Amino acid sequence: MKTGTTPVAAGQQATPAAEPGAGNGRTRFAQRLWVVREIGIAAALGLLVLVTAIDSPGFLSAPSIRDVLLGASILVILAVGQTVVIVSRNIDLSVGSVLGLVAFATGKLFLAAPGTPIVLAILAGIGLGAVCGAINGVLVAAARVPALVITLGMLYVYRGVDHLWAKGQQINAADMPASFLSMGTSTLLGIPVLALIALAVVLVAGTYLHSYRSGRELYAIGSEPSAARLSGIPVGRRVFGAFVVCGGMAGLAGALYAARYGTIDATVGTGLELEVVAAAVVGGVAIFGGSGSVYGAALGALLLTTIGTSLAVLRIDPFWQQAVVGGLILAAIGLDRLLALRVANRLKGRSSHGA
Amino acid sequence: MKHFNLEAALDSDVAPLLKVRDVAKSFGAVAAVRGVSFGLYGGEAHALVGENGAGKSTIVKMLAGVHQPDAGAITIDGADVTLGGPAEAQAAGIAVIYQEPTLFPDLSVAENIFMGRQPRSRFGRIDHAAMKAATKRLFDRLGVRIDPDRPARGLSIADQQLVEIAKALSTDARILVMDEPTAALSGVEVERLFAVARTLCGQGAAVLFISHRFDEVFSLCQRVTVMRDGVWVATEPVADLTVDTLVRYMVGRDVSALYPKEDVEPGDVVLEVDGLSRHGVFERVGFSVRHGEIVALAGLVGAGRSEVVRAVFGIDRYDDGEVRVNGKRLPNGSPRAAMAAGIALVPEDRRQQGLVMELSIERNATLTRLGTLTRLGMLTGHGERNAAGDWAERLRVKYERLSDAVSTLSGGNQQKVVLAKWLATAPTVLIVDEPTRGIDVGTKAEVHRLLSGLAAQGVAVVMVSSELPEVLGMADRVLVMHEGRITAELDRDDATEEAVMFAATGEEAVA
Numbered sequence: 116m117k118t119g120t121t122p123v124a125a126g127q128q129a130t131p132a133a134e135p136g137a138g139n140g141r142t143r144f145a146q147r148l149w150v151v152r153e154i155g156i157a158a159a160l161g162l163l164v165l166v167t168a169i170d171s172p173g174f175l176s177a178p179s180i181r182d183v184l185l186g187a188s189i190l191v192i193l194a195v196g197q198t199v200v201i202v203s204r205n206i207d208l209s210v211g212s213v214l215g216l217v218a219f220a221t222g223k224l225f226l227a228a229p230g231t232p233i234v235l236a237i238l239a240g241i242g243l244g245a246v247c248g249a250i251n252g253v254l255v256a257a258a259r260v261p262a263l264v265i266t267l268g269m270l271y272v273y274r275g276v277d278h279l280w281a282k283g284q285q286i287n288a289a290d291m292p293a294s295f296l297s298m299g300t301s302t303l304l305g306i307p308v309l310a311l312i313a314l315a316v317v318l319v320a321g322t323y324l325h326s327y328r329s330g331r332e333l334y335a336i337g338s339e340p341s342a343a344r345l346s347g348i349p350v351g352r353r354v355f356g357a358f359v360v361c362g363g364m365a366g367l368a369g370a371l372y373a374a375r376y377g378t379i380d381a382t383v384g385t386g387l388e389l390e391v392v393a394a395a396v397v398g399g400v401a402i403f404g405g406s407g408s409v410y411g412a413a414l415g416a417l418l419l420t421t422i423g424t425s426l427a428v429l430r431i432d433p434f435w436q437q438a439v440v441g442g443l444i445l446a447a448i449g450l451d452r453l454l455a456l457r458v459a460n461r462l463k464g465r466s467s468h469g470a
Numbered sequence: 471m472k473h474f475n476l477e478a479a480l481d482s483d484v485a486p487l488l489k490v491r492d493v494a495k496s497f498g499a500v501a502a503v504r505g506v507s508f509g510l511y512g513g514e515a516h517a518l519v520g521e522n523g524a525g526k527s528t529i530v531k532m533l534a535g536v537h538q539p540d541a542g543a544i545t546i547d548g549a550d551v552t553l554g555g556p557a558e559a560q561a562a563g564i565a566v567i568y569q570e571p572t573l574f575p576d577l578s579v580a581e582n583i584f585m586g587r588q589p590r591s592r593f594g595r596i597d598h599a600a601m602k603a604a605t606k607r608l609f610d611r612l613g614v615r616i617d618p619d620r621p622a623r624g625l626s627i628a629d630q631q632l633v634e635i636a637k638a639l640s641t642d643a644r645i646l647v648m649d650e651p652t653a654a655l656s657g658v659e660v661e662r663l664f665a666v667a668r669t670l671c672g673q674g675a676a677v678l679f680i681s682h683r684f685d686e687v688f689s690l691c692q693r694v695t696v697m698r699d700g701v702w703v704a705t706e707p708v709a710d711l712t713v714d715t716l717v718r719y720m721v722g723r724d725v726s727a728l729y730p731k732e733d734v735e736p737g738d739v740v741l742e743v744d745g746l747s748r749h750g751v752f753e754r755v756g757f758s759v760r761h762g763e764i765v766a767l768a769g770l771v772g773a774g775r776s777e778v779v780r781a782v783f784g785i786d787r788y789d790d791g792e793v794r795v796n797g798k799r800l801p802n803g804s805p806r807a808a809m810a811a812g813i814a815l816v817p818e819d820r821r822q823q824g825l826v827m828e829l830s831i832e833r834n835a836t837l838t839r840l841g842t843l844t845r846l847g848m849l850t851g852h853g854e855r856n857a858a859g860d861w862a863e864r865l866r867v868k869y870e871r872l873s874d875a876v877s878t879l880s881g882g883n884q885q886k887v888v889l890a891k892w893l894a895t896a897p898t899v900l901i902v903d904e905p906t907r908g909i910d911v912g913t914k915a916e917v918h919r920l921l922s923g924l925a926a927q928g929v930a931v932v933m934v935s936s937e938l939p940e941v942l943g944m945a946d947r948v949l950v951m952h953e954g955r956i957t958a959e960l961d962r963d964d965a966t967e968e969a970v971m972f973a974a975t976g977e978e979a980v981a
């Protein structure tokens with residue numbers, strides 16, 4: 116537009132114009148939706164607990180709650196790692212196999228060196244998992260093939276390694292130190308230690324993704340990879356890092372699995388990856404990256420675990436459990452689409468120009 | 471403000487801040503840039519002009535570190551540099567506004583601006599409050615009001631461009647490269663951008679500015695470098711140039727009169743819009759268009775023009791009022807019905823709503839797709855395919871092979887493909903939103919001739935345009951919008967620059 120000859124605003128001072136009230140309200144609404152998203156899962160969880168508790172009040176007893184928390188902890192840790200990968204528009208389907216491999220390795224470690232300090236054993240588990248994650252990360256970065264395909268392949272590779280190593284061997288509780296096994300079930304101030312570890316993982320990862328540059332860059336990459344490249348974000352390095360974190364979390368989960376269940380063979384964790392992805396999706400993590408939080412994913416994991424327990428308590432056919440989980444995933448995806456459309460509509464056509 | 475003294479800079483042996491020396495870049499068989507050289511002095515605003523596909527954006531991407539030159543060198547402060555990636559270019563003090571917005575739709579506007587450079591507080595944590603405040607300050611400088619907390623998804627193109635500008639300003643770079651930053655902006659915002667750019671130049675920064683609007687080049691820049699078909703043509707002070715010589719440099723020939731609207735005796739009313747309202751966006755908008763008439767919707771960016779035509783076409787719903795074609799009421803919110811009634815809409819956001827970037831030029835030109843909202847993909851018949859090809863030819867789309875992906879075309883040529891596609895549908899009512907945005911001078915005249923020719927054949931044309939000369943040259947009637955309302959309806963004879971601007975800004979804005 117020709118402006119040279121128009122008197123408008125040429126010398127006008129740029130002034131902050133008053134926000135139009137309506138527009139402002141719309142934006143707040145849009146922001147609130149994301150908070151609501153997590154509240155929604157929490158509400159579903161609360162409802163489920165309530166219904167179950169009305170039917171069988173014992174469900175709310177301390178031991179029963181402890182059981183649910185204990186059962187959810189490992190899934191929560193896996194879901195956190197998975198979220199870090201998914202927000203960057205990738206996926207890691209190998210986590211079940213990595214968990215199995217690390218659980219077996221942990222048992223082997225105690226067999227070989229019974230005196231290994233527990234902390235060291237756990238760190239070794241995280242390390243092994245991180246190595247598996249690093250392999251995934253390198254392959255995803257090097258091959259121009261979607262992570263879905265790569266990690267699907269690695270799912271079988273890690274499982275294969277596990278089988279080769281185990282040769283049908285099973286590790287039993289007797290092979291591991293009692294102090295390690297007791298960590299799997301012990302409590303601190305009435306809360307299972309495993310749940311506390313999971314909580315710490317959630318908080319650390321949540322803070323990282325929300326408040327650190329490299330964490331935010333993962334969202335940027337997932338939101339628009341080409342723009343991320345143009346902004347100078349080291350896309351390859353960040354995605355690699357996400358896979359290492361996810362592998363490390365799977366490793367931690369593997370070590371904790373060994374402590375919790377005590378019996379390990381080469382089939383441990385089979386099929387777990389789908390449950391993990393389901394937890395993240397139900398928790399509002401967008402499968403195409405760019406949005407969602409570890410808090411949501413953790414709630415999703417808790418919800419899925421609780422459904423399992425509740426349906427058992429309510430004596431409902433296990434078949435329905437699968438169906439309910441499936442329904443929840445569809446509902447979550449449907450809800451996300453709906454919210455996205457609503458937000459888009461609310462934000463559209465807002466005037467945002469001072470003139 | 472200190473003014474850049476060109477002669478002094480050229481005479482003294484001060485090395486330019488940035489120098490591009492004999493750079494070349496090819497994509498496969500396409501030589502996009504062949505041996506281009508120019509220098510940028512601190513304090514200088516330097517324009518880079520050329521036709522669509524001349525290689526301007528390719529130069530920009532080399533400065534941005536996105537592409538590496540096949541030959542030649544880039545020099546900063548007298549030393550050769552290798553810009554291996556965008557991060558290295560940023561570190562070298564180069565900030566780039568790309569031709570296509572590069573935003574993260576899921577993230578907030580503030581994060582989009584500061585991604586990778588977020589202000590930090592203790593323990594390296596991002597200081598979200600400081601980031602928001604900094605964003606507000608940037609927007610104040612640009613005189614923009616966009617909520618820093620809203621997600622970038624759903625921003626209008628003008629707002630996207632403003633966010634990009636804020637992003638580039640936030641880096642405090644010494645070299646600011648802007649690839650058509652003003653394409654979606656109107657006068658007020660352009661002036662504010664220029665004011666900011668002049669301040670930066672006054673502080674010793676260098677600006678490389680790309681635009682297809684010559685008045686902008688002449689008002690902001692001290693020197694111009696012209697490119698044609700990837701080759702350097704000239705670098706001269708603007709003071710020594712006229713628009714005509716510039717055009718001749720660019721096109722290599724004289725370009726005919728810019729706005730040849732033929733006089734047509736208008737026929738019956740085709741399109742009637744009555745009391746159309748969408749809460750908070752536009753209110754009681756009413757107008758009618760006759761066969762053979764070109765009606766322009768003028769106004770500032772954000773006045774609600776695009777929103778009105780989107781509602782007329784049915785992409786967005788309206789709350790009140792009605793739209794009639796040949797006296798028959800159109801259902802609210804149905805682009806399908808609008809198309810069936812003979813309306814075509816060339817949308818404002820052509821890349822997002824008009825093109826499938828990975829598909830070939832040919833497929834895109836024949837794919838009449840109603841934007842992401844309706845997802846009405848349909849392949850048209852063979853005849854129409856030829857028609858689209860013919861239009862592409864007339865609009866001088868510059869391509870290697872019709873089977874190449876649209877993403878390999880230059881920005882302006884992508885625009886032409888969308889235009890060609892819609893022109894090929896032979897509508898009775900053609901709505902075009904910014905018909906010549908991003909399109910070079912030579913083709914601009916051609917687009918105007920096409921529109922005029924369509925009107926002569928009886929097509930009713932509604933044209934949203936932020937370019938006053940285009941509005942004044944093309945329209946039989948001008949409707950001016952201001953903050954969601956039509957504030958003036960001017961006949962061709964009454965439509966002067968002053969009258970339109972007066973109505974577009976609301977009375978109080980005129981000094």
Ligand SMILES: Nc1ncnc2c1ncn2[C@@H]1O[C@H](COP(=O)(O)OP(=O)(O)OP(=O)(O)O)[C@@H](O)[C@H]1O
Binds near residue numbers: 524527569868879881
């Ligand atoms: N990635 C690519 N692959 C193949 N060809 C490309 C690619 N990028 C650009 N080109 C070609 O290089 C030439 C120059 O393109 P460029 O984008 O630099 O033009 P431009 O001067 O910016 O034009 P416009 O004014 O339309 O933006 C064009 O012919 C284009 O088709």
Ligand SMILES: [Mg+2]
Binds near residue numbers: 569880
């Ligand atoms: Mg370009």
